[in-house]
Amino acid sequence: MSEDSGQIDHVFHERRKFAPPAEFTKRSVVSSQDQYAELCQRATENRDEFWKAEAEEHLHWFEPFDSVCEFNAPDVKWFDGGKTNASYNCLDKHVEEGRGNRTAIIWEGEPGDTRSLTYAELRKEVAKCAEAMLELGVGAGDVVSIYMPMTPELAIAMLGCARIGAVHSVIFAGFSAESIADRNNDAKAKLVITSDGLHRRGKVLPLKETVDEALAKSPTVEKCLVLRRIGNSDTPMTEGRDHWWHDVVDKQQGELHAAPMDSEAPLFILYTSGSTGKPKGILHTTAGYNLWAKRTFQWVFDHREDDIYWCTADCGWITGHSYIVYGPLSAGATCLIYEGAPNFPAENRFWELVEKYRVTILYTAPTAIRAFIKWGDEHVEKHDLSSLRLLGSVGEGINPETWIWYHEKIGGSKCPIVDTWWQTETGGIMMSPLPGITATKPGSCTFPLPGVVPKIVDELGGDVDDQHGGMLCIAQPWPGMLRGIWGDHQRFVQQYWTTVPGMYLTGDNARRDRDGYYWIMGRIDDVINVSGHRLSTIEVESTLVSHDCVCEAAVVGRPHELKGQAISAFVTIKDAEPTEELRQELKQYVRKQIGALAQPDDIRFAESLPKTRSGKIMRRLLRDVASGREVAGDTSTLEDLSVLAKLADEEA
Numbered sequence: 001m002s003e004d005s006g007q008i009d010h011v012f013h014e015r016r017k018f019a020p021p022a023e024f025t026k027r028s029v030v031s032s033q034d035q036y037a038e039l040c041q042r043a044t045e046n047r048d049e050f051w052k053a054e055a056e057e058h059l060h061w062f063e064p065f066d067s068v069c070e071f072n073a074p075d076v077k078w079f080d081g082g083k084t085n086a087s088y089n090c091l092d093k094h095v096e097e098g099r100g101n102r103t104a105i106i107w108e109g110e111p112g113d114t115r116s117l118t119y120a121e122l123r124k125e126v127a128k129c130a131e132a133m134l135e136l137g138v139g140a141g142d143v144v145s146i147y148m149p150m151t152p153e154l155a156i157a158m159l160g161c162a163r164i165g166a167v168h169s170v171i172f173a174g175f176s177a178e179s180i181a182d183r184n185n186d187a188k189a190k191l192v193i194t195s196d197g198l199h200r201r202g203k204v205l206p207l208k209e210t211v212d213e214a215l216a217k218s219p220t221v222e223k224c225l226v227l228r229r230i231g232n233s234d235t236p237m238t239e240g241r242d243h244w245w246h247d248v249v250d251k252q253q254g255e256l257h258a259a260p261m262d263s264e265a266p267l268f269i270l271y272t273s274g275s276t277g278k279p280k281g282i283l284h285t286t287a288g289y290n291l292w293a294k295r296t297f298q299w300v301f302d303h304r305e306d307d308i309y310w311c312t313a314d315c316g317w318i319t320g321h322s323y324i325v326y327g328p329l330s331a332g333a334t335c336l337i338y339e340g341a342p343n344f345p346a347e348n349r350f351w352e353l354v355e356k357y358r359v360t361i362l363y364t365a366p367t368a369i370r371a372f373i374k375w376g377d378e379h380v381e382k383h384d385l386s387s388l389r390l391l392g393s394v395g396e397g398i399n400p401e402t403w404i405w406y407h408e409k410i411g412g413s414k415c416p417i418v419d420t421w422w423q424t425e426t427g428g429i430m431m432s433p434l435p436g437i438t439a440t441k442p443g444s445c446t447f448p449l450p451g452v453v454p455k456i457v458d459e460l461g462g463d464v465d466d467q468h469g470g471m472l473c474i475a476q477p478w479p480g481m482l483r484g485i486w487g488d489h490q491r492f493v494q495q496y497w498t499t500v501p502g503m504y505l506t507g508d509n510a511r512r513d514r515d516g517y518y519w520i521m522g523r524i525d526d527v528i529n530v531s532g533h534r535l536s537t538i539e540v541e542s543t544l545v546s547h548d549c550v551c552e553a554a555v556v557g558r559p560h561e562l563k564g565q566a567i568s569a570f571v572t573i574k575d576a577e578p579t580e581e582l583r584q585e586l587k588q589y590v591r592k593q594i595g596a597l598a599q600p601d602d603i604r605f606a607e608s609l610p611k612t613r614s615g616k617i618m619r620r621l622l623r624d625v626a627s628g629r630e631v632a633g634d635t636s637t638l639e640d641l642s643v644l645a646k647l648a649d650e651e652a
């Protein structure tokens with residue numbers, strides 16, 4: 001932990017505390033400590049009874065379930081025997097209950113085009129998309145890869161899959177052709193849904209070309225459905241395989257009913273980086289996930305009828321799944337979706353949107369907040385942000401100074417901040433303040449939600465002094481928990497359930513202070529967090545080593561003002577000179593293989609990599625080197641890191 005301890009100590013000495021505004025408490029969904037304590041007690045002590053009532057009240061059941069929770073670690077079944085449908089819960093339920101005219105989605109594209117859909121309209125579009133998928137030969141259990149810009153059609157495609165029981169696998173539209181092909185092949189995807197392109201910072205990126213490159217290596221994919229987003233007339237279309245959305249979706253009736261699905265039927269796969277090798281497909285199933293997304297949304301965001309809720313995430317990540325699509329729509333919320341960059345055409349775009357649509361709840365990431373701070377307060381001050389009543393943060397720890405800026409400049413010192421800790425694997429928020437009752441401490445995700453039982457343990461699974469900190473585990477099953485890694489049960493068991501038997505290992509370190517507040521202290525493993533996105537250092541290393549000129553590579557994270565962590569690579573080379581050209585070539589190579597997110601910020605050439613006597617790369621040492629000084633243009637010489645290694649060895 002030593003490499004991070006400076007920041008942690010800093011965070012841990014944070015003494016400021018912010019009480020929930022009284023006005024807020026009066027009306028909130030969870031409005032007293034007693035109510036919270038009672039929810040937690042019932043959810044843990046009478047788990048089945050509690051979740052039975054929750055599921056019956058909050059989901060629609062075509063057929064009732066027989067049991068609530070069957071847990072035989074690591075396997076779990078929630079609401080077994082029941083039949084429901086996530087698209088029904090998000091759409092039909094509202095239409096049936098007379099809320100069809102409520103606005104579901106308000107959308108704005110980067111160029112300024114807009115669209116708005118009521119729940120009834122959204123249901124129709126989703127049904128049409130589902131009908132088109134059936135026509136293209138997709139059925140229940142088939143996997144559909146979705147590689148699209150943040151248009152309403154992205155949410156429509158996800159819900160369209162859910163409607164017929166197809167399993168979606170959304171791939172963030174910044175990933176490379178290689179990454180798409182890997183995911184298509186791992187999941188055995190049958191259909192890919194994409195668009196002719198996307199708008200990003202005023203430029204147009206041609207997505208379909210990238211998909212074509214991926215499809216050349218994706219033998220299981222039979223069809224490709226293409227949305228016209230940018231009107232690119234020379235989009236390549238392969239006869240028989242590729243179909244325009246406006247040809248096959250628009251002509252449908254839009255009357256298809258939602259298929260009753262087993263509670264444990266797969267709803268989606270989402271690929272995320274683990275500590276080793278290739279990204280893994282995290283599997284979530286229907287009923288438990290849906291319930292968890294809905295209830296955590298209602299508890300944490302204190303949702304009210306008149307809210308305009310905006311989550312700035314992309315549906316390519318879990319935050320977009322749970323808090324743009326399944327959570328808010330199940331709760332009947334009105335959601336703003338914005339397609340583009342926060343600084344296009346200017347650095348005030350987000351605040352312009354908040355003012356224009358009178359956004360009341362804003363959920364964003366620390367990396368974005370740090371960028372706003374850097375861009376300057378003047379972009380914020382131009383706008384009337386008085387509609388905001390609640391702010392959220394997700395993706396990485398928020399450092400106290402960033403928290404304070406968010407609180408004062410965006411929230412006008414009146415909005416509570418919910419710092420939500422969770423993971424792709426957990427399906428939804430696990431720890432967070434509840435805005436009506438929790439006094440917040442900047443940098444702490446505060447307390448667990450009802451039904452979440454965190455436990456901090458040492459490497460052997462033994463109890464530790466909470467204040468000292470240790471590995472964060474979850475000791476009881478919760479409805480939104482992952483059900484597995486797609487096609488790799490062994491890895492699922494190994495990764496999450498072996499280190500501490502019987503408990504879910506989160507991969508994060510945490511500490512609990514004297515008041516019982518939780519503080520997340522970063523990862524235990526070799527996962528780094530770049531702009532709130534998980535990347536495995538080993539994935540980047542393997543890619544570098546696959547380049548002809550690279551013998552060995554070590555990748556570490558170093559602190560970065562905006563991104564949280566930047567990627568530093570150390571490589572030893574063969575048959576090549578350590579030139580600036582080679583450095584650029586390697587950066588582009590990683591970008592092409594994995595995607596722009598994974599491109600190393602700096603690459604150092606080394607004579608050899610520092611290793612322990614047992615041959616393990618001394619990452620801690622490399623982290624020190626990486627964070628110690630900026631890479632200047634003159635580092636094309638080879639660094640002799642073995643000297644450092646020797647010094648470190650002597651110290652040890």
Ligand code: WTA
Pocket residue numbers: 272317318319393394395396397398419420421422423424425445506507508520522523529532533534
């Ligand atoms: C980190 C994103 C501190 C953590 C929802 C976790 C956080 C990983 C927070 C999951 C937070 C996420 N405070 N750390 N509020 N939120 N993290 O799967 O290390 O993309 O394990 O899910 O992000 O990232 P993932």
